Amino acid sequence: MNRNILILGFTFLIATSSYALDCENAMDTYSLKECAKIDYDKAxxxxxxxxxxxxxxxxxxxxxxxxxxxxxxxxxRDLNAEFQSDSMRGGTGQGLIYTSILTEMTIEREKELSIKLNQ
Incomplete structure (x- = not known):
């Protein structure tokens, strides 16, 4: 039994490691969340x-x-994202909304701070 679980785990790792993330055409929840995280990390x-x-x-x-x-x-920012995503509490979209709000607010904050660089 443990051997079967181990084999299944390795199979899953091999399958997911070859997964190519295409953020331009993301359709499934996993891809959308991963792409949102990439966007947030950049911001x-x-x-x-x-x-x-x-x-x-x-x-x-x-x-x-x-x-x-x-x-x-x-x-x-964090509390606002939590509040905004609460409408999807417990749903698969909650994390996606949360990360999207973080990203939007981070982009706006960067714009606010960059004004100081041009003064």
Whole structure:
């Protein structure tokens, strides 16, 4: 019995490791969630880069204000995404909505911070 479970597990790993993610044509929930995560990771990296650039331009007081506002924004972003996705509570789409909201808000925050780079 344990041997059959082990074989089944290896078969699953082999099958899923060859899975090519096509975000342009994603249709199933797994692919949509994975693609949403990729989008969020890109937005988050861009935000972190802009945040560091802005921090390098600020004096100590400005840096402290940015840190505080960023912490508050992260709390708001996460709670807002949780609230927005609650309409799908327990459903397969809840995680997708949650991640999509995180992405949208992260993109907007990066735009807000990048304005400081152009002043």
């Amino acid at each position: 988050d990296k861009k935000l972190n880069k802009t945040y560091k650039q802005v921090m390098s331009l600020l004096d100590d007081e400005g840096k402290e204000l940015l840190k505080k506002s960023q912490r508050a924004w992260i709390t708001f």
